[in-house]
Amino acid sequence: MEFIxxxxxxxxxxxxxxxxxxxxxxxxxxxxxxxxxxxxIPLAIYMTKMQxxxxxxxxxxxxNVFQTIPTVALxxxxxxxxxxxxxxxxxxxxxxxxxxxxxxxYTGIKSIDPSISEAAKGMGFSTFxxxxxxxxxxxxxxVMSGIRVTTVYIISWTTLAALIGAGGLGDLILAGxxxxxxxxxxxxxxxxxxxxxLLDLVFNKxxxxxxxx
Amino acid sequence: xRKVFVASILTALLLVITACGNNTSADGGQVFEYGAQKxxxxxxxxxxxxxxxxxxxxxxxxxxxxxxxxxxxxxxxxKEDFDxxxxxxxxxxxxxxxxxxxxxxxxxxxxxxxxQNLFGEKYDMKWYDSIGFSNQYSIAIKQAFAEENGITxxxxxxEVAGQVTLATDNSWIERExxxxxxxxxxxxxEFADARGMDVALMYKAIENGDVEAVTAYTVDPxxxxxxxxxxxxxxxxxxxxxxxxxxxxxxxxxxPEVAEVLDSIVGLISTEEMTEMIRLVDMxxxxxxxxxxxxxxxxxxxx
Numbered sequence: 001m002e003f004i005x006x007x008x009x010x011x012x013x014x015x016x017x018x019x020x021x022x023x024x025x026x027x028x029x030x031x032x033x034x035x036x037x038x039x040x041i042p043l044a045i046y047m048t049k050m051q052x053x054x055x056x057x058x059x060x061x062x063x064n065v066f067q068t069i070p071t072v073a074l075x076x077x078x079x080x081x082x083x084x085x086x087x088x089x090x091x092x093x094x095x096x097x098x099x100x101x102x103x104x105x106y107t108g109i110k111s112i113d114p115s116i117s118e119a120a121k122g123m124g125f126s127t128f129x130x131x132x133x134x135x136x137x138x139x140x141x142x143v144m145s146g147i148r149v150t151t152v153y154i155i156s157w158t159t160l161a162a163l164i165g166a167g168g169l170g171d172l173i174l175a176g177x178x179x180x181x182x183x184x185x186x187x188x189x190x191x192x193x194x195x196x197x198l199l200d201l202v203f204n205k206x207x208x209x210x211x212x213x
Numbered sequence: 214x215r216k217v218f219v220a221s222i223l224t225a226l227l228l229v230i231t232a233c234g235n236n237t238s239a240d241g242g243q244v245f246e247y248g249a250q251k252x253x254x255x256x257x258x259x260x261x262x263x264x265x266x267x268x269x270x271x272x273x274x275x276x277x278x279x280x281x282x283x284x285x286x287x288x289x290x291x292k293e294d295f296d297x298x299x300x301x302x303x304x305x306x307x308x309x310x311x312x313x314x315x316x317x318x319x320x321x322x323x324x325x326x327x328x329q330n331l332f333g334e335k336y337d338m339k340w341y342d343s344i345g346f347s348n349q350y351s352i353a354i355k356q357a358f359a360e361e362n363g364i365t366x367x368x369x370x371x372e373v374a375g376q377v378t379l380a381t382d383n384s385w386i387e388r389e390x391x392x393x394x395x396x397x398x399x400x401x402x403e404f405a406d407a408r409g410m411d412v413a414l415m416y417k418a419i420e421n422g423d424v425e426a427v428t429a430y431t432v433d434p435x436x437x438x439x440x441x442x443x444x445x446x447x448x449x450x451x452x453x454x455x456x457x458x459x460x461x462x463x464x465x466x467x468x469p470e471v472a473e474v475l476d477s478i479v480g481l482i483s484t485e486e487m488t489e490m491i492r493l494v495d496m497x498x499x500x501x502x503x504x505x506x507x508x509x510x511x512x513x514x515x516x
Contacts (some may be wrong), residue, residue, distance in 0.1 A: 138361070
């Protein structure tokens with residue numbers, strides 16, 4: 001019981017800063033997600049049409065390399081280029097998010113039965129018509145699951161933004177670790193999980209609606 | 214084939230598990246566990262303890278590094294995972310005790326005494342007298358910025374605070390007594406912005422001109438390396454963080470020869486000496502073991 005009253009006290013005292021951290025977290029994650037979707041999905045679609053296997057593997061490898069750079073190293077590289085705060089955090093997280101979305105979208109479109117595409121061609125669809133009317137809807141479950149996976153990753157990775165002065169829930173977690181405050185650690189962690197789950201739920205609904213129609 | 218494979222894996226697992234329970238050294242003594250936080254000074258202290266204990270007794274010391282912060286070290290001591298560590302007196306103001314148990318003061322002797330009593334009881338360990346160096350929060354700005362604006366004290370910094378962004382570790386902003394809130398009360402001004410970040414990146418940020426001030430630790434060699442000026446704490450705001458060795462009472466009582474070694478480290482290392490050792494490790498990339506050995510040889514405590 002004491003734990004509960006203590007936790008309520010924590011919220012009464014800290015709700016303003018918890019709110020700020022949450023907003024910072026959401027804004028960073030949202031910008032990264034939008035950037036990632038806008039850049040990666042067209043790139044993945046383009047890659048499915050690409051004949052040159054070498055270029056394709058180079059792109060995949062680059063995305064792969066970005067994901068394997070140790071976080072603190074990538075953030076440290078960002079400081080001389082972009083300074084501290086929001087911009088370098090978004091840039092670093094964007095680079096981290098490339099691979100899962102790229103791979104999922106690419107695999108999704110590639111996995112469509114070629115006879116469907118051929119049939120659409122036979123019916124006189126143009127390349128773009130085929131893409132938007134046939135191929136993309138068929139690949140939608142894959143693309144959406146790519147977006148969902150990436151979103152969950154990004155929400156969790158955004159806690160790293162706190163290492164570079166961009167705030168977010170990671171700030172709350174790291175502050176809790178240094179200041180011996182379990183409530184801060186717990187709150188930061190739980191909020192990040194809740195945000196990730198909620199977004200996943202929203203995308204799930206969206207996906208079901210879209211793929212049925 | 215498969216059976217052999219499974220059997221060998223099981224044997225390996227068994228070996229690992231039994232190895233964990235086995236803490237006897239080659240000379241028939243015990244293996245003590247030393248835990249070190251992320252910073253370099255507790256790591257160097259670990260090597261000093263290890264070198265002296267292994268030189269003067271039959272026991273060995275195993276060092277575990279990069280524990281995120283002091284509170285995690287303390288819980289490990291509580292669980293008897295660590296036997297020895299280096300902790301700082303100002304930790305006593307770090308949300309470990311109820312406010313009525315601790316009296317907030319910037320007096321080093323009173324702070325150390327409170328840490329010794331309160332932590333000693335809470336974790337059943339001995340908190341030794343200071344090693345001699347202190348690693349407390351302070352505020353540092355670039356020399357050039359200091360000269361340009363005639364700043365030597367933290368009060369002076371208030372004149373230009375409106376154009377100063379402060380980079381600090383993630384917890385300082387949220388700390389109550391000795392954190393940003395208390396700082397504003399003591400000095401009566403706030404900075405244009407205060408951003409929490411990784412300590413290593415904080416120095417990169419001031420070097421790069423992204424921020425004008427950082428909350429430095431007084432032993433950080435980066436202060437010299439990046440030509441920073443530590444501001445005088447003229448309102449006497451930051452509490453002392455005098456470094457002390459701590460050891461579980463059970464260990465000291467059972468192994469007086471180890472206690473004797475730890476006693477000999479009290480008052481051994483000044484802040485300047487520790488800063489120089491950290492510089493050798495962080496900037497010259499020498500190993501903590503080599504630096505600790507060199508220091509002990511110079512002091513004539515090791516051949």
